[in-house]
Amino acid sequence: MAPTTTPLTFEAAIDRPQSAASTRGLTRTYGTGETRVHALVDVDLDVPAGTFTAVMGPSGSGKSTLMHCLAGLDTPTSGTVTVAGVEISGMKDNQLTVFRRDHIGFVFQAFNLLPMLTAKQNILLPLELAGRSPDADWLALVVDVLGIGDRLRHRPDEMSGGQQQRVALARGLVARPTLLFADEPTGNLDSHASAEVLGFLRRSVRELGQTVVMVTHDPDAAAYADHLVRIEDGRVASQGPVA
Numbered sequence: 001m002a003p004t005t006t007p008l009t010f011e012a013a014i015d016r017p018q019s020a021a022s023t024r025g026l027t028r029t030y031g032t033g034e035t036r037v038h039a040l041v042d043v044d045l046d047v048p049a050g051t052f053t054a055v056m057g058p059s060g061s062g063k064s065t066l067m068h069c070l071a072g073l074d075t076p077t078s079g080t081v082t083v084a085g086v087e088i089s090g091m092k093d094n095q096l097t098v099f100r101r102d103h104i105g106f107v108f109q110a111f112n113l114l115p116m117l118t119a120k121q122n123i124l125l126p127l128e129l130a131g132r133s134p135d136a137d138w139l140a141l142v143v144d145v146l147g148i149g150d151r152l153r154h155r156p157d158e159m160s161g162g163q164q165q166r167v168a169l170a171r172g173l174v175a176r177p178t179l180l181f182a183d184e185p186t187g188n189l190d191s192h193a194s195a196e197v198l199g200f201l202r203r204s205v206r207e208l209g210q211t212v213v214m215v216t217h218d219p220d221a222a223a224y225a226d227h228l229v230r231i232e233d234g235r236v237a238s239q240g241p242v243a
């Protein structure tokens with residue numbers, strides 16, 4: 001089930017203790033023998049619901065692997081992954097496909113909008129593919145919070161990078177996912193557009209009650225988050241609220 005449909009204030013969100021996602025003993029090993037890589041080792045992680053969590057760490061430390069395991073795109077070698085109270089680590093592929101559709105949203109560095117579709121068509125595409133119709137009130141709220149109401153008929157090449165990323169953000173939010181993953185979402189944006197997109201990510205947490213997990217190398221981007229997870233050599237070096 002999707003989380004509560006009542007938008008939460010930031011204060012309400014931080015009072016809400018349950019985890020949107022958690023891992024216990026999560027281990028992911030790739031390859032065998034000499035080429036064996038321990039991408040994640042015994043990771044215990046909690047992503048509190050209604051928070052904006054930044055995942056940081058050096059290149060190759062396991063950030064993407066962690067995100068893929070949390071999103072049900074990769075299968076742990078051992079340990080468990082629980083999202084919205086459901087253990088997904090033992091699910092079969094077809095169950096995971098349905099689970100992702102209902103619970104997971106993504107925003108990527110490269111926007112990944114379809115060039116022949118308008119902004120609105122891009123936003124609605126995931127729901128259309130799932131044969132679902134949008135919740136009109138939620139869609140209106142997302143469009144309003146993201147400030148893209150006057151761009152809905154435009155195609156991606158008629159929009160700035162920051163506007164395109166806001167459309168991608170609306171697409172990630174339209175199904176009201178339990179978790180929205182943002183993978184280096186400002187990697188292709190200048191500093192002004194980056195600040196804008198990060199501000200909107202934060203608003204989606206504070207004003208829409210979403211839970212966002214953002215992988216980033218950029219400390220300035222991580223500063224927008226209220227939780228920080230540091231990964232080093234496949235292990236959680238630290239996790240918790242940003243002071």
Ligand SMILES: Nc1ncnc2c1ncn2[C@@H]1O[C@H](COP(=O)(O)OP(=O)(O)OP(=O)(O)O)[C@@H](O)[C@H]1O
Binds near residue numbers: 038059061062063064
């Ligand atoms: N499919 C795979 N097959 C083999 N090794 C892999 C695979 N995916 C990741 N790895 C290895 O696992 C380790 C963690 O990789 P991962 O991509 O999770 O790191 P990362 O922190 O996201 O890195 P970056 O910041 O450079 O994107 C690395 O040593 C990487 O080479």
